[in-house]
Amino acid sequence: MTESALGNNNELVRRRNLGVILSLVHASGGLSRSTLTRETGLNRSTIGALVGDLAEHGLVEVLTPDSAGTVGRPSPIVSPAPGVVALAVNPEIDAVTIGIVRLGGELVTRVRYPTDAPPTPVEAVRISAAVIDGMRGELQANLVAGIGVAVPGLVRASDGLVRWAPHLGWRDVPFAEMLAEATGYRVVAANDATLGAMAERAFGAARGIDDFIYLNGGASGIGGGIVAGGVPVAGKAGYAGEFGHVRVTGEVNAGGDPEAGALERSVNRAALLAAVGRTDAEADGLEAALLASDDEHVRAEVRRQLDHLSVSLRNAIAVLNPERIVLGGFLASLFAVDPEHLRSRVAAQVLPVADEEAEIVRAELGQGILMIGAAELAFRDLLVDPLGIVARV
Structure with a gap:
């Protein structure tokens, strides 16, 4: 190998290692240099040089932790630069x-x-x-x-x-x-x-989970994200995860409507807003209204939507065998009103062994x-x- 090729390879390795370190710092919000050494398998001097490069370019901050009450000199903390x-x-x-x-x-x-x-x-x-x-x-x-x-x-x-x-x-x-x-x-x-699935895996309810499904309910309907074996499942062109278009009822439109019986026709935010008499579209306001209501009409609408949602989740569990299902947007609000109803409806429809592994939770990152x-x-x-x-x- 020529000296020039060796130099190019060394630079490629250096740039890759810079990305690895910045990714670890980003995902954690901040790590000690000693932890970075352990996580990457690089030696202390290499970590020091790489962190120095990132700090010089304004990408990380290196902070000295409070040493009060500790033995020895604590390892500096490497944090994402706030800028x-x-x-x-x-x-x-x-x-x-x-x-x-x-x-x-x-x-x-x-x-x-x-x-x-x-x-x-x-x-x-x-x-x-x-x-x-x-x-x-x-x-x-x-x-x-x-x-x-x-x-x-x-x-x-x-x-x-x-x-x-x-x-x-x-x-x-x-x-x-x-x-x-x-x-x-x-x-x-x-x-x-x-x-949304990427966000929950990085910082929320799917952190550390390699097999999960995320379903998001928004003003436009319901979509989803899938991670299997730690890898996002996007499909050939990136269109995978359109759970809102999966049929959950036997409705068939004589006019050939391809969305007849689709999940987002049965489970939608507009019907929930109408039930509680609100026009405020923010998820926090809808959830508070649903939780506060003792109107049986509201409760019936919640149960109806949860029943249809359970069919979609049953199908997803049967096909994908996820460890966790994360519900976001108005689906998280719907789930919050009666979580046990959804869990019991799903459990009643899936193979018992499959259901043992599928935990249903709400997203942790809220409207952000x-x-x-x-x-x-x-x-x-x-x-x-x-x-x-x-x-x-």
Whole structure:
């Protein structure tokens, strides 16, 4: 091997190791240098040099812990630099939500811009760009990794093209490209529920779980994300996990409606809002109203929706054998009202051995989940090649 080739290989290894370290720090929120040494298998001097590189480029902070009451010198703590952020955008049928998320998964700003009707792609870009422009003061001192977009629809994995977002009425929309042109930032897009699954695996209820399903209930319907053997299951073009379109009733429309009997026809936020007499779309308000209600009509609607949801979960357990099912968005609120009803209905429909392994829980990240998930998408390249992204932004 020539000296030049050896040098190139050494640089590739160094850049890969920088990504490994930054990924560990990001996922944990901060680790001691001694823990990084143990986790990576690299020696102390190599870890010190790599951490120094990351700190020099403003990606991590190295902090000296309080040594009071300890024996010996404690290992420095390596934490994500608070100035490293990603932007997040989530267009929905009734609002466009924009957020700022720090490296380490901390949502620091979330702005929900309501709309009277589903925004067109041009309107969603205009709203997003205007809100982001208003955030420039917060972003001046930051390294912005880019913008992640959580889309309630089918997004082609290869280029982020929104192939079909039925509730928004978008078809073959290059939304990421449009938003990049309007803001000047690098933009990547993916399905909203897939990103919710990423967020819960990184920082929430699926942390450390290699086989799980995430179902997200939003204004546009129900979507899902699947992780099997620690690997996200996206399908050939990235469209896997559309649980909302799976049939759960025997309804057949004589007109050939392909959505007849689909889960999101039977389980939807609009019916829950109507039951409690609310128009407030935020999940926290809906959940509080559902929990506070003693109206039998409300309870009956909750049980009806849980019964239909149980059919979908039964099918998912039979096909995928997950360790955990995580419910987010309004599905988490629905579950919170009567969790035992859903669990018992699922248990009654699946093979007993399969049900022993499938735990049903609610998402832990609340209404910030899609912001955090979209930011994970924007951070992805930074975590693979930190210095390469720093050089580009």
